[in-house]
Amino acid sequence: MAPASDFLENESIESAGATVESLANLALHNGSCKDPGAMVTELSNGLPVKKLGSCADGAEVSSGYVPYGITMVERKPPCIMGMGTANPPHLYRMEDFSALVKMANFNCPPEAASFVERICKLSGIKQKYTAVTANFIHDNFPNIYKFGEPSLDDRFALFATEGMRMAERAATEALQDWGGKRGDITHLITYSSTGMLSPAIDLRLQQSLGLASTVKHHSVSFLGCHAGVIGLRTAAEIALADARHRVLVVCVEVASVQAQNIDPGLTRLNNIVTLTIFGDGAGAMVVGQPGDEVRSMTGRPWFEIHRCRSKIVPESSNCITVNLTQHGLDANLEKDLPKKVGVNTGPFVDGLLEGFGLEYGSVNWAAHPGGKPILDMVEKCCGLAPDQLQISRSVLENKGNMGPASVVFVLEEIRKQGKNLNRDWTIALGFGPGISLEGVLLRNIYH
Numbered sequence: 265m266a267p268a269s270d271f272l273e274n275e276s277i278e279s280a281g282a283t284v285e286s287l288a289n290l291a292l293h294n295g296s297c298k299d300p301g302a303m304v305t306e307l308s309n310g311l312p313v314k315k316l317g318s319c320a321d322g323a324e325v326s327s328g329y330v331p332y333g334i335t336m337v338e339r340k341p342p343c344i345m346g347m348g349t350a351n352p353p354h355l356y357r358m359e360d361f362s363a364l365v366k367m368a369n370f371n372c373p374p375e376a377a378s379f380v381e382r383i384c385k386l387s388g389i390k391q392k393y394t395a396v397t398a399n400f401i402h403d404n405f406p407n408i409y410k411f412g413e414p415s416l417d418d419r420f421a422l423f424a425t426e427g428m429r430m431a432e433r434a435a436t437e438a439l440q441d442w443g444g445k446r447g448d449i450t451h452l453i454t455y456s457s458t459g460m461l462s463p464a465i466d467l468r469l470q471q472s473l474g475l476a477s478t479v480k481h482h483s484v485s486f487l488g489c490h491a492g493v494i495g496l497r498t499a500a501e502i503a504l505a506d507a508r509h510r511v512l513v514v515c516v517e518v519a520s521v522q523a524q525n526i527d528p529g530l531t532r533l534n535n536i537v538t539l540t541i542f543g544d545g546a547g548a549m550v551v552g553q554p555g556d557e558v559r560s561m562t563g564r565p566w567f568e569i570h571r572c573r574s575k576i577v578p579e580s581s582n583c584i585t586v587n588l589t590q591h592g593l594d595a596n597l598e599k600d601l602p603k604k605v606g607v608n609t610g611p612f613v614d615g616l617l618e619g620f621g622l623e624y625g626s627v628n629w630a631a632h633p634g635g636k637p638i639l640d641m642v643e644k645c646c647g648l649a650p651d652q653l654q655i656s657r658s659v660l661e662n663k664g665n666m667g668p669a670s671v672v673f674v675l676e677e678i679r680k681q682g683k684n685l686n687r688d689w690t691i692a693l694g695f696g697p698g699i700s701l702e703g704v705l706l707r708n709i710y711h
């Protein structure tokens with residue numbers, strides 16, 4: 265039998281009025297009752313308690329009245345109850361994309377041109393979506409394509425329109441998928457690394473989605489590609505604090521407005537790598553302890569969240585760096601990043617699975633599709649079968665690296681293919697600056 269969830273092991277006692285009896289019932293119900301005597305001692309605070317029943321292990325469960333100031337909050341595992349994704353309208357096949365890059369860099373020297381072509385072929389990406397076309401930028405915001413020219417204001421202005429459009433579409437889809445009332449969303453968290461606004465996306469979404477004006481909101485910028493998994497972890501922790509919490513997490517990236525040109529001295533070929541691998545997309549999730557409002561296709565939430573884990577890999581802080589400059593985001597991805605992610609992922613996943621009786625082969629892997637060599641190294645270092653990263657690979661192949669939104673696309677696809685995958689658990693993995701590894705263990709309840 266799987267152990268009790270990390271989120272159910274320590275029952276919390278928060279405000280006032282509940283009986284120990286309800287705690288004991290819950291503990292019996294969810295199987296987390298391991299040491300009921302200790303719970304009652306802690307709760308009853310010297311007040312009389314009476315025997316209620318026994319746990320499976322024979323230990324006694326008692327009931328009594330919890331003194332004023334302490335109430336047990338009934339906990340169910342937080343769940344992903346709704347998901348939504350969005351891409352912008354312009355689809356580029358990578359062979360066309362390399363032609364466009366060459367055109368946009370109209371002084372592109374032959375060495376750089378052939379590098380572009382090579383990187384496009386090696387990227388593992390067949391196509392991706394962009395909010396703005398190279399022609400549009402070329403004609404309307406020429407500074408964006410001029411190496412080192414101030415252009416941050418233009419980039420952020422484009423982000424404001426295009427990012428909001430996508431964020432709103434993904435969030436709307438997630439809200440519909442969840443099925444509850446918009447006014448019941450208690451928390452809103454938005455993430456983006458390609459744009460920064462004030463009022464930020466969270467405030468704008470509150471208005472455009474018609475969320476309550478009392479919604480507790482956060483907007484986090486420049487966290488990086490693991491922000492989707494961080495969002496899931498943060499939402500789970502918020503959801504756990506109160507069964508009434510409903511958390512909307514929205515990740516949006518408009519990488520196409522952060523395109524960087526190659527410098528005349530060709531010292532910044534790295535810009536070609538980022539230009540090639542990043543695609544535009546948004547992903548949104550509604551997280552909470554499920555109530556009666558869930559009206560998804562199956563009438564159930566999609567995934568239960570059972571464990572969250574974070575790890576910062578020592579001596580890796582230079583592997584992913586992104587500077588905000590007057591000419592936009594200046595990103596550097598070290599060439600040994602894929603290897604470092606690969607060798608550290610196995611031990612990290614071991615900690616995520618520990619105690620659940622799960623192995624690498626018994627879970628779906630929703631690994632961040634950060635780039636082909638990253639997935640190759642994870643597959644190789646963890647000894648995975650070729651099909652295990654197939655969904656991450658297909659998201660990369662068809663949409664590129666959409667940063668934190670990517671994991672929502674991968675989870676959506678896992679849900680779609682659910683029955684055929686025939687596994688009861690999924691791990692969502694994010695890789696970001698640090699190098700930070702982020703992981704969430706999910707129980708699949710979609711089938």
Ligand SMILES: CC(C)(COP(=O)(O)OP(=O)(O)OC[C@H]1O[C@@H](n2cnc3c(N)ncnc32)[C@H](O)[C@@H]1OP(=O)(O)O)[C@@H](O)C(=O)NCCC(=O)NCCSC(=O)/C=C/c1ccc(O)cc1
Pocket residue numbers: 383386387388457486487488489490533534537541584586597598599601602634635636637638665667695696697
């Ligand atoms: C398509 C690439 C570029 C090449 O494919 P390959 O299989 O490695 O091929 P090669 O090893 O033959 O390399 C081909 C050429 O590319 C060069 N190259 C090989 N990686 C590189 C390289 N990172 N640079 C710059 N040249 C290179 C390599 O040196 C070589 O050049 P040359 O010697 O002239 O043949 C591939 O390496 C690749 O996809 N790399 C990018 C993977 C990657 O780092 N993904 C990002 C994951 S993390 C993330 O998503 C978070 C982002 C983030 C976002 C926002 C934030 O605010 C914060 C964070």
